[in-house]
Structure formats: C-alpha cells, structure tokens
Amino acid sequence: MAKKNKTVYLGMIGDIMHPGLINIINEGAKYGDLMIGLFTDKAIATHKRLPYLNYEQRKNVIENIKGVSCIVPQDDWNYVPNLIKYKPDFMIHGDDWKEGPSKYLREQAFKVMEEIGGKIIEIPYTKGISASGLKETIDSLGVTPQARLSSLHRLISAKPIVRIIESHNGLTGLIAEHTSVDVNGQHKEFDGMWASSLTDSTSKGKPDIEAVDLTTRLHDLNDTLEVTTKPVIFDGDTGGKNEHFIFTVRTLERLGISAVIIEDKVGLKQNSLFGTDAVQTQDTIEGFCSKIKAGKNAQITRDFMVIARIESLIAGKPVEDALERAFAYVAAGADGIMIHSRNKDGQDIKEFCLRFRQKDDHTPIVAVPTTYNQFTEEELASWGINVVIYANHMLRSAYPAMVKCAKRILETSRSLEASDEYCMPIKEILNLIPGTKQ
Numbered sequence: 001m002a003k004k005n006k007t008v009y010l011g012m013i014g015d016i017m018h019p020g021l022i023n024i025i026n027e028g029a030k031y032g033d034l035m036i037g038l039f040t041d042k043a044i045a046t047h048k049r050l051p052y053l054n055y056e057q058r059k060n061v062i063e064n065i066k067g068v069s070c071i072v073p074q075d076d077w078n079y080v081p082n083l084i085k086y087k088p089d090f091m092i093h094g095d096d097w098k099e100g101p102s103k104y105l106r107e108q109a110f111k112v113m114e115e116i117g118g119k120i121i122e123i124p125y126t127k128g129i130s131a132s133g134l135k136e137t138i139d140s141l142g143v144t145p146q147a148r149l150s151s152l153h154r155l156i157s158a159k160p161i162v163r164i165i166e167s168h169n170g171l172t173g174l175i176a177e178h179t180s181v182d183v184n185g186q187h188k189e190f191d192g193m194w195a196s197s198l199t200d201s202t203s204k205g206k207p208d209i210e211a212v213d214l215t216t217r218l219h220d221l222n223d224t225l226e227v228t229t230k231p232v233i234f235d236g237d238t239g240g241k242n243e244h245f246i247f248t249v250r251t252l253e254r255l256g257i258s259a260v261i262i263e264d265k266v267g268l269k270q271n272s273l274f275g276t277d278a279v280q281t282q283d284t285i286e287g288f289c290s291k292i293k294a295g296k297n298a299q300i301t302r303d304f305m306v307i308a309r310i311e312s313l314i315a316g317k318p319v320e321d322a323l324e325r326a327f328a329y330v331a332a333g334a335d336g337i338m339i340h341s342r343n344k345d346g347q348d349i350k351e352f353c354l355r356f357r358q359k360d361d362h363t364p365i366v367a368v369p370t371t372y373n374q375f376t377e378e379e380l381a382s383w384g385i386n387v388v389i390y391a392n393h394m395l396r397s398a399y400p401a402m403v404k405c406a407k408r409i410l411e412t413s414r415s416l417e418a419s420d421e422y423c424m425p426i427k428e429i430l431n432l433i434p435g436t437k438q
C-alpha cells in the first residue's frame, strides 16, 4: 500500500522503545517513506532532562526498526524548522498534543504543513503506556554512579549553559533534583549540584579552611547522592598534596561524581570571597600543573573532569595573570577552567572569558557569580561561560529564615506566632519526603 514517492515525517526522542512508538511507526509507514526527525540532545535539553541514550545510540536503535526509511536530526524542540527543510507530504503525531504544553507546537506545525501543501495525520495515543511514564518508573530506581558521572559532559555539550546549585544535605539535594518552574512556556530546572566547601563547613559550624576532612565531606555528600540522580561537581579546595589528590580523584569517581574543581592556592586556604582581606597565596604555575597531571593520570573513567580554578583575580592580580595560568592549566590536561572573582561589576570575568575564547573555543568555563549576580545566565553564556554555579544559596537562604523563627519564639515565649509566620504546615512537612506515606 505504501506510496513510495511520498514522505512522512515523525519527530521522536526514541529513548525508551515501547508499543506506542512501534504503533505510530507502523501507521506512518502506511502513508509513504517514513523519515524520523530524531531529537538531538541539544533539542531535548532546552525542555527536559537528557535521555538515557545519546543521539548516536538512539539512532542506532531506531534505524533498525522495520518501517523506518531514514533518520534526520531534529535540532529544535519545535518541528517547524525541519518541516520547512524537508517539506514532507505528511507529518504524523499522536493526538496527545491537542492539549497541554505541546499545543503551540501543534498549531505551528499545522500552519507550516498547510503552507507547504502537506497534511498532518493524528493517531489516537496508545493508552496505558508512554515514554514519560516508563521514564518515571526507571527514574524511581535511581541512577548508577557511571551514568551520573558521565551526564555532566553530555549536559555541557547539549546546553548553552549548565545550571548548578549548591547542596549540602539530603533536603537541599531534593530541592536541586525536583524544583522546576515554567517560564514563558519553557520548563526550567537545575542540571546538577555543587558540593561547596563553604556550605559543607558552615553547616557544621566550622570555618571554610579545609578543616572538615574529605572523608567527612564525602560521608555527608552521600545524603545528597542517595536522593538525587543529577550530576555533582565537588569543590576539592586546593586538592591537598599531589600524593593525596590522586586518591581523592579515585574516590570521587567511584561515587559517581562528575568533576572536581581544585583551586591554585597553597598554604592555609581561606574562602575566596574574603579576597585580599585574607592572605591568598597562589601556587606556582608549574606546581599546580603537576597537581592537575597527577589527578588526570589517576582517573580511570573517561568522563571524569578535573577543573582548574584560577584565583588570580581573587588575589588582586590582573586578568593577564589569570589567562597565562588558564592556558598552562589546559595544556597540563585540565578539562575545564573555573575563573573566580569577587568584584561586583563582573568586568574582569567578562574580559577573561572573551580573551580566553579568542584562543580556545572549546574548553568549558565555569563561573560562580556570587558577587556579580546581576547578570543572567544568557548574558554569562554570551561571554563563553558553560557552567554557572549558584554556590551557597540554599544555606544562605535557610539560615536567616531559621534565625527569624528562633527569635520569634524567644520574643513571644511560645511557638504560635513563629509557626504562623515562618513555618510550613505540619501536614506539608510530613508529606515532603517522597515515599513517606506507605
């Protein structure tokens, strides 16, 4: 029955195969040669979590399904660019896009297909099974360390900018994992977590001077890992001695951590946000390069990243010094550069990024805009930044709220006012943790 000269377009992510997808492929193939518009990681990342399989793996599966004639990449969440490019005679889609967030995609696809003289076929959505339902089931099983570890690399390649938020316990891990908003029809959530030395130390009532040892930090990080699936970037402080750093790398990999960031400081480490108010002694370029090399030689997975953090601007040195170090650290094997500053205008960071990008267009740049927080992610991305870390915001927002509540109890000699004004209802806290109710 197939009319060989007609083309049928079917857009799909194709991550989890199920009978509903086979049904739509079979239906589509009845109308002509079935062209699959396979969503690229980049197209998906603007709207959803990355699929389990990467593009090549998904392509490999789908091109071997009976009824599929060819596969083309769909680089946009919207079907329109590919419909204009390939001008198919038909487009086929499940009728579930008539309502909900995909409605606008349907309207635009109808408009374009009419303009090019094509037709849209809508088939009843297969009841009782869907990729998102299956995904939820798989997600509830958790994630393997290897899958979590490699996901940061994929996110950096797929997204204009990767959005990371600090987590220092299980509860903040849940916030990082599950909080989402819809802004102008776009679904937004955090891509991963930052294990901050500042908030790990502060939440223990200790100063951020490497006084909380690695074993303790990793023990606590386990609480975040238990309840999340997203990638973690670990704040490795100075990385310690080279001989110790190689053990750190191995341990982090084993836990499924995606990256460690080490800073080029020596001696007693003080938090960078003190700037020159504290003594900030930088390592020599040679000294820090040897630490990077030791870490890179120690890792056993392909995807683990050792990111070099440059403290020149924190120590009051010029952008020139930061650039010289950046190129040397990349040459030594660093998988990314974190450039830090506590200046409020952000101009030193911008200059660094633009000048770095003139010579290096691919090494990921990580930024921690705690002080220059007026810039949006879009602006930071336009400077060439790939990863933005909101490094301390969970702890900084929780602490004042807790102090306010404690003071209110003292002022009123009871908890009525504090509960009414500052606390979430008991019912909500009881149901906050997934799986509470049996």
Ligand code: SPV
Binding pocket: 196, 197, 198, 199, 208, 235, 271, 272, 273, 368, 370, 391, 392
């Ligand atoms: C941290 O969060 O511990 C950091 C970033 O290292 S900063 O506090 O800005 O130095």
Ligand code: MG
Binding pocket: 196, 197, 198, 208, 235, 237
């Ligand atoms: Mg730190």
